[in-house]
Amino acid sequence: MKVVFTGGGTGGHIYPALSLWRYMQDQAISLEPYYIGTTQGLEQSIVSKLDMPFETVEAAGLKRQVSLAAVSTLLKTARGYFQAKRLLKRWRPDVVVGTGGFVTLPVIFAAHSLRIPSVVWEGNARPGLTNQLCAGRTDAVAISFADSARFFAKAKRVELTGNPRASEVLQVDAGAVRGARDEYRILRDQKVILIFLGSRGSESVNRVVTEVLPKFAEHPEWRVLFVTGDRHYEHVKQSVPDLSHNVSIIPFIYDMPSLLPHVDLLISRAGSSTLAEISALGIASILIPSPYVTANHQEENAKRLVDKGAAALLREADLSADSLWAAIERQMQQDALRAMKGAAKSFGTPDAVERFYQLVMDVTRAR
Numbered sequence: 001m002k003v004v005f006t007g008g009g010t011g012g013h014i015y016p017a018l019s020l021w022r023y024m025q026d027q028a029i030s031l032e033p034y035y036i037g038t039t040q041g042l043e044q045s046i047v048s049k050l051d052m053p054f055e056t057v058e059a060a061g062l063k064r065q066v067s068l069a070a071v072s073t074l075l076k077t078a079r080g081y082f083q084a085k086r087l088l089k090r091w092r093p094d095v096v097v098g099t100g101g102f103v104t105l106p107v108i109f110a111a112h113s114l115r116i117p118s119v120v121w122e123g124n125a126r127p128g129l130t131n132q133l134c135a136g137r138t139d140a141v142a143i144s145f146a147d148s149a150r151f152f153a154k155a156k157r158v159e160l161t162g163n164p165r166a167s168e169v170l171q172v173d174a175g176a177v178r179g180a181r182d183e184y185r186i187l188r189d190q191k192v193i194l195i196f197l198g199s200r201g202s203e204s205v206n207r208v209v210t211e212v213l214p215k216f217a218e219h220p221e222w223r224v225l226f227v228t229g230d231r232h233y234e235h236v237k238q239s240v241p242d243l244s245h246n247v248s249i250i251p252f253i254y255d256m257p258s259l260l261p262h263v264d265l266l267i268s269r270a271g272s273s274t275l276a277e278i279s280a281l282g283i284a285s286i287l288i289p290s291p292y293v294t295a296n297h298q299e300e301n302a303k304r305l306v307d308k309g310a311a312a313l314l315r316e317a318d319l320s321a322d323s324l325w326a327a328i329e330r331q332m333q334q335d336a337l338r339a340m341k342g343a344a345k346s347f348g349t350p351d352a353v354e355r356f357y358q359l360v361m362d363v364t365r366a367r
């Protein structure tokens with residue numbers, strides 16, 4: 001079975017496609033996977049490490065208002081559409097799976113024009129413009145929050161699958177998890193605090209975290225891993241010359257599923273995959289939703305957990321070294337950790353990848 005995966009820009013649009021790919025590899029089907037991304041997104045570095053043909057097309061973020069930038073975006077998208085058509089004609093896939101980000105639009109439109117079946121996956125409570133525009137040109141939309149179905153009125157079929165990363169982090173190899181303990185030098189009695197601000201990092205939050213880092217010296221019983229995002233790493237590293245021995249600064253983590261089972265407290269943005277991972281594993285968290293995303297959708301994602309005591313919310317507008325440190329000290333109390341872990345787990349969707357897979361197979365067989 002030939003499958004073209006497409007999705008890009010940030011990890012949240014790439015990892016769900018790869019979770020499905022890994023799951024499909026384990027099924028009794030002979031799989032020929034391909035990936036279409038862009039040259040600008042994280043997919044270039046993530047997918048090129050895998051055994052899968054990777055090609056790029058042009059794509060850019062669509063604008064709701066008319067402007068010069070909007071015209072340039074349309075031209076790029078049109079070029080991307082013809083490039084995607086050429087790739088799909090060459091590969092002749094049985095199905096195309098799009099997991100969001102700008103690149104999904106030209107590829108799904110190209111699949112539609114060539115009558116190739118497709119499925120689009122949406123991870124957020126409030127969908128982005130790209131996926132909404134794709135809804136009328138795809139065979140099915142897979143969603144992660146039941147109430148986001150209302151944004152896909154034009155879709156032929158909408159199914160609640162959840163985020164396949166939830167399944168992937170639960171199926172991780174035990175040896176790889178043990179290996180992560182050594183790799184990240186986690187001592188037997190240490191509690192682990194992991195800090196990452198989405199897949200690309202955040203300059204504004206990194207600055208506040210950097211101010212807080214010296215305080216962790218007071219808590220040698222905590223192991224602190226601060227992931228800056230590749231593009232911010234050098235700057236952060238230079239601004240913190242003396243690190244306490246229980247703190248590490250890391251540019252990016254490529255094998256997050258092996259590390260996450262060790263984490264007691266996660267400090268992060270509120271992207272779809274991050275929330276799926278913390279709820280699948282039952283990890284306590286302090287969520288700082290990015291205020292720079294369309295329609296403030298991260299806060300809407302976060303609220304689902306926060307309202308049920310499954311995560312703590314710290315808005316970026318209220319973020320300072322003091323407020324962050326107070327939240328960490330409050331959250332690291334044994335009782336608080338335990339209560340939040342239990343509440344987070346009740347949101348898990350462990351069968352998400354299986355549901356997504358069944359939907360893709362259904363759509364493929366139906367043609």
Ligand SMILES: CC(=O)N[C@H]1[C@@H](OP(=O)(O)OP(=O)(O)OC[C@H]2O[C@@H](n3ccc(=O)[nH]c3=O)[C@H](O)[C@@H]2O)O[C@H](CO)[C@@H](O)[C@@H]1O
Pocket residue numbers: 010011012013015100123124165196197198199200227251252253254255256269270271272273274275277290293297298
């Ligand atoms: C700024 C922006 O546009 N953010 C969006 C983007 O975020 P982003 O890609 O940051 O969001 P997600 O939380 O969905 O996914 C991040 C993924 O990257 C992984 N990870 C992160 C850091 C690292 O070092 N290694 C690693 O593997 C996480 O474990 C997770 O699987 O896509 C999400 C899914 O549509 C949206 O919800 C976010 O609002």
